[in-house]
Amino acid sequence: MSARSKARKRALDMLFQADVRAEPLERVVEAEAARAAGEPDRLASWMYAREIVDGVADHAAEIDELIVSYAQGWSLARMPNVDRAVLRIAAWEILHNPEVPTAVAIDEAVELAKEYSTEDSSRFVNGVLGRIGEYASA
Known part of the structure; x- marks a missing residue:
């Protein structure tokens, strides 16, 4: 598994945890940062995970608005927590990280959904x- 794939999983863990526990995201990130400091071999994945989580937080309103717009009849509250976090991560990558091709962001998100969410x-x-990818490329 690549460092970026590991980072996406770590970002998913942080976003999911904050969502499910109704904990401030900053507190979850701080706890993860402390854990990462004790595991230098995970530094590469930690740095990108932090970039993802910060990006999702910085662009939360825009990302959530697009997700709801293109989810066709699904509110954020109705979506499984994992799906919501996966969509936010990939949407941030598509919209705000030009280093990640849209197809890669979508493929990685689909794999996370297959592994951690519903059928x-x-x-x-x-x-x-x-749909978000089409919007971003328009």
Whole structure:
């Protein structure tokens, strides 16, 4: 697994934890930073995970608005917590990280959804992100 794939998983863990526990994201990030400091072999994945989480937080309103717009009848509250976090990560990469091709962001998100969410989530995530990708390239 690449460092960026590991970073996406770490970002997913942080966003999911903050969401489910209704904890401030900053507190979750601080705890993860302390853990990462004790594990130097995970430094590469930590740096990108932090960039993702900070990016999602900085652009939360825009990202959530696009997700809801393209989710066709699904509110954020109705989505499984994992799907919501996966969509936010990939949407940030598509919209705000030019180093990551849209297809890679979508593929990585679909894989996370397959591994951590419901049976139908990967198709849902793929559809929403495909529309966000089209929007971003327009």
